[in-house]
Amino acid sequence: MVSSVPPAGAAAPALSTQGDISMTSGFVKTHDGVEIFYKDWGTGQPIVFHHGWPLSSDDWDTQMLFFVHQGYRVVGIDRRGHGRSSQVSEGHDMDHYAADAAAVVEHLGLQKTIHIGHSTGGGEATRYVARHGKGRVAKLVLVAAVPPIMVKSPNNPEGLPIEVFDGFRKSLAANRAQFYREVASKPFYGFNRPGSPPLDGVVDNWWRQGMMGGAKAHYDGIKAFSETDLTEDLKSIDVPTLCVQGDDDQIVPYKGAAELQVRLLKNATLKLYPGFPHGMLTTYADTINPDLLAFVRS
Numbered sequence: 001m002v003s004s005v006p007p008a009g010a011a012a013p014a015l016s017t018q019g020d021i022s023m024t025s026g027f028v029k030t031h032d033g034v035e036i037f038y039k040d041w042g043t044g045q046p047i048v049f050h051h052g053w054p055l056s057s058d059d060w061d062t063q064m065l066f067f068v069h070q071g072y073r074v075v076g077i078d079r080r081g082h083g084r085s086s087q088v089s090e091g092h093d094m095d096h097y098a099a100d101a102a103a104v105v106e107h108l109g110l111q112k113t114i115h116i117g118h119s120t121g122g123g124e125a126t127r128y129v130a131r132h133g134k135g136r137v138a139k140l141v142l143v144a145a146v147p148p149i150m151v152k153s154p155n156n157p158e159g160l161p162i163e164v165f166d167g168f169r170k171s172l173a174a175n176r177a178q179f180y181r182e183v184a185s186k187p188f189y190g191f192n193r194p195g196s197p198p199l200d201g202v203v204d205n206w207w208r209q210g211m212m213g214g215a216k217a218h219y220d221g222i223k224a225f226s227e228t229d230l231t232e233d234l235k236s237i238d239v240p241t242l243c244v245q246g247d248d249d250q251i252v253p254y255k256g257a258a259e260l261q262v263r264l265l266k267n268a269t270l271k272l273y274p275g276f277p278h279g280m281l282t283t284y285a286d287t288i289n290p291d292l293l294a295f296v297r298s
Contacts, residue, residue: 028107030080030100032091037084038104039076042068045138046110047296049076050101050121050128053225054180054218055209056083062285063116063292070293077104079124081217083209092220094228098127105136114296116141118281119252120225123147130233140241141292144252144278147230148260158256165226172219180210187250190277202282234264241268242295244288246276269295 025039039057047067049060057064057076064074078085080100081092101124105113113136117125122145129137152159171179184206186192191199210218243265245258254272262268271291276284 027085028103030103032096034080034088034091034100035086036080036100036104037078038108039064040073040108041075042071042073044072045112045114046073046075046108047114047116048101048105048110048125049074050115050117050125051076051079051082052119052121053221054082054213055206056212058083058205058209059118059282062282063289066285066289067293067296072296073110075104075108075110077101079121079217081221082213084212087214087217089216092217093224094123094127094230097124097224098131101125101128102132105132111136112138114139114141116143116292117145118143119278120146120221123225123228123230126230126233126237127228129239130230130236133239137239139239139296140237141295142241142243142258142261143281143288144245144249144254145243145257145261146225146228146252147234147257148264149229149231150226150252150256156256158253160226160253160256165222168222169219172215172222176215176218177207177211180207184210188277189279189283190248190250192250193248193277199283202279206279231264234261235266238266240295240298241265242271242292243268244271244273244291246273246278246280246284248275249278251278 023041027035027037029035051057051059056078060076064076068074079097081087115125115129115137122142126147129140149156150160152161184203185198189202190196243258243261245254247254258270262270281288
């Protein structure tokens with residue numbers, strides 16, 4: 001259930017229960033009038049989930065269900081322009097993404113939070129922890145995350161050429177639905193690898209989430225996830241951080257992501273999974289969820 005949104009301020013959440021687990025969802029209105037959707041399940045230490053491009057908090061279903069049954073409070077946020085949040089024209093950058101997450105955290109009164117970000121969500125989580133999380137954050141997890149920066153430049157010679165991201169923009173503008181089908185059915189989950197046939201339900205769910213969001217937000221988001229330099233953000237973070245990635249990630253190459261993250265962070269642990277793809281949280285959840293739990297509990 002989703003509550004209605006009043007003209008100003010935060011929406012009163014819709015409340016339901018499933019067994020002994022409380023389940024709420026609602027909207028928070030940001031300072032610039034954007035309605036950010038969140039879902040909030042369970043009790044205990046809060047874990048906040050930041051999703052990848054161009055998806056929604058539904059991409060965390062497997063992890064949210066796992067952790068809520070381990071006694072944690074789990075909060076998923078739909079980024080502006082994604083999922084059920086407002087399809088606004090502006091503000092599709094890491095500063096706004098992090099500020100929107102901060103608005104949800106403040107509204108829910110969360111403390112001692114653990115933030116887990118995947119892909120673009122890893123950039124959002126990094127900027128949130130660096131700029132808004134002082135005194136609130138206990139730990140950070142970056143999963144196949146975009147920091148420090150993806151695009152190739154003189155300062156980042158191992159990055160991907162800008163032409164790669166220009167190709168994303170061209171494909172999105174020409175036929176977003178077909179582009180999303182191609183991404184989900186091939187490189188995102190490694191379904192283009194021998195012996196890894198596409199799982200129709202997984203592909204359909206990725207496509208469904210992508211098409212829920214707005215084309216403008218997704219188009220602008222390509223620049224946000226590829227060109228935002230999060231180097232100084234990483235350097236400023238001192239909470240324990242787990243950086244995990246598959247070494248067959250065809251979306252965010254691990255040598256320019258997880259391996260660099262642990263060098264820049266003050267208190268980081270690196271875990272690489274041989275052969276795992278970018279979307280490993282879905283296709284290899286049985287392996288990854290217990291590892292995330294071990295770090296959260298440590």
